Amino acid sequence: GENVEQHPSTLSVQEGDSAVIKCTYSDSASNYFPWYKQELGKGPQLIIDIRSNVGEKKDQRIAVTLNKTAKHFSLHITETQPEDSAVYFCAASEGGGYSTLTFGKGTMLLVSP
Amino acid sequence: DARVTQTPRHKVTEMGQEVTMRCQPILGHNTVFWYRQTMMQGLELLAYFRNRAPLDDSGMPKDRFSAEMPDATLATLKIQPSEPRDSAVYFCASAEYNEQFFGPGTRLTVL
Numbered sequence: 150g151e152n153v154e155q156h157p158s159t160l161s162v163q164e165g166d167s168a169v170i171k172c173t174y175s176d177s178a179s180n181y182f183p184w185y186k187q188e189l190g191k192g193p194q195l196i197i198d199i200r201s202n203v204g205e206k207k208d209q210r211i212a213v214t215l216n217k218t219a220k221h222f223s224l225h226i227t228e229t230q231p232e233d234s235a236v237y238f239c240a241a242s243e244g245g246g247y248s249t250l251t252f253g254k255g256t257m258l259l260v261s262p
Numbered sequence: 263d264a265r266v267t268q269t270p271r272h273k274v275t276e277m278g279q280e281v282t283m284r285c286q287p288i289l290g291h292n293t294v295f296w297y298r299q300t301m302m303q304g305l306e307l308l309a310y311f312r313n314r315a316p317l318d319d320s321g322m323p324k325d326r327f328s329a330e331m332p333d334a335t336l337a338t339l340k341i342q343p344s345e346p347r348d349s350a351v352y353f354c355a356s357a358e359y360n361e362q363f364f365g366p367g368t369r370l371t372v373l
Contacts, residue, residue, distance in 0.1 A: 251307075
């Protein structure tokens, strides 16, 4: 089955800095890679996703890159703000969000004012 | 706005008791997932349904866990008997096409 590794487990940055979270996956059949943000006491919420036919996708301060050959994908957050503080999860799937997702273990991001 | 609802939000019970968690998926979503979240294991898939039919429950301990969808608006996850190692946050998520929408979770503590 699929295995997703996520690094780092914790990340502390100053407000305004950039943050990068990296994930690797094992199953070459995976073709959908979402990123979820989980705030304290809440369920994970999708913030951005990318499919294997695309190398990069941006949405305002958030971007995701995918390297299919190396089987890794990354989340980039620019101009971080205190409200970006949360746990971020990467995931991989063969069939989109409609199918089962295999999650990484999560990265706790702390943005200090 | 449409969202997944879960009840109860918190449950404290004693070992050996039955626990039932309920989920109302977003209206029109035909795929429902149950996940368990712990510090050690992270987010693990327990089971999922499509059009109310179970597709995969290989993540569930079969001897004590059961998941059902009595109708399109209700999914249930039962644990009987519960054990301390079942303490976790249980999430339900629903999907129609691409995005899985998660509920707020049920925090279960088994003493």
